[in-house]
Amino acid sequence: MAGQLVLYTNPMSRGRIARWMLEETGVPYEAVVVDYASTMKAAPYLSVNPMGKVPAIVHDGKVVTECAAICAYLAEAFPEAGLAPRPEERADYYRWLFFAAGPVEQAVTNNHAGFVPSADQARMFGYGSYDQTVDVLEKAVLANPYIAGSRFTAADVYVGSAVGWGVQFGTLPRRDAFADYFARVSSREAYVRATAIDDALMAPAQA
CATH class of the missing domain: 1.20.1050.10 (Glutathione S-transferase Yfyf (Class Pi); Chain A, domain 2)
Incomplete structure (x- = not known):
C-alpha cells in the first residue's frame, strides 16, 4: 500500500522536481502549495522542514527533504515503478x-x-x-x-x-x-x- 503521501511545494521552485518524480511513480499523493512570503516560513511548515524550503514530502509520517533524496527515496519506496537502479x-x-x-x-x-x-x-x-x-x-x-x-x-x-x-x-x-x-x-x-x-x-x- 502506498500509505499517506503529501508533497509540499511551490510551482516556482525545485518542487517541480519532486512533482515530476511523484508523477513518474504513478502513486496518489496530496499536494500542499506553500507561499514564499507566508506559509513557507510559518510554524506549521517549519515543523516539516525547519529550513523553510520546498520541496518536502511526508510519507507515512516520515519526512524527506532535498530533491535528490526525494527522488532516491521514492524510487525505492515504490519499486513497481521501475525507477530504482538495477x-x-x-x-x-x-x-x-x-x-x-x-x-x-x-x-x-x-x-x-x-x-x-x-x-x-x-x-x-x-x-x-x-x-x-x-x-x-x-x-x-x-x-x-x-x-x-x-x-x-x-x-x-x-x-x-x-x-x-x-x-x-x-x-x-x-x-x-x-x-x-x-x-x-x-x-x-x-x-x-x-x-x-x-x-x-x-x-x-x-x-
Whole structure:
C-alpha cells in the first residue's frame, strides 16, 4: 500500500522536481502549495522542514527533504515503478545523481552569483571550477541515452531537471549534448503532466 503521501511545494521552485518524480511513480499523493512570503516560513511548515524550503514530502509520517533524496527515496519506496537502479546501473545512478546534487549545484549557484574561486580556493571546493564541472556533466550525458545507461531512472529526474533549468535560465551553456538529453527526458508523459499541473498553479500567482 502506498500509505499517506503529501508533497509540499511551490510551482516556482525545485518542487517541480519532486512533482515530476511523484508523477513518474504513478502513486496518489496530496499536494500542499506553500507561499514564499507566508506559509513557507510559518510554524506549521517549519515543523516539516525547519529550513523553510520546498520541496518536502511526508510519507507515512516520515519526512524527506532535498530533491535528490526525494527522488532516491521514492524510487525505492515504490519499486513497481521501475525507477530504482538495477545492479548494473547502481554505480552510474548514484554517481551522477549526487554529482548533480553536489558539484553541479555548487558550481552553478556560485558562478551565477559571480563568485569564482581562486586556484588556492578551488582545492577547498568539491567542484574545483565551473568550467570543469560543466565539461564533466556534458560527458556524462553523452555517455549513454540516460544517465545510468540505456534506461530512464529516478536519477534522470534530478539530472534532467538540473540540465533543463540550467539551459533555460542560462546557468549552463547551450550545448547540443544538454539539449538532446533534456529533449529525451522531458518527452516523458509524467514530465508533461507534472509541468502542466505546476504551470496551471503559476497562472494565478502571475496574474
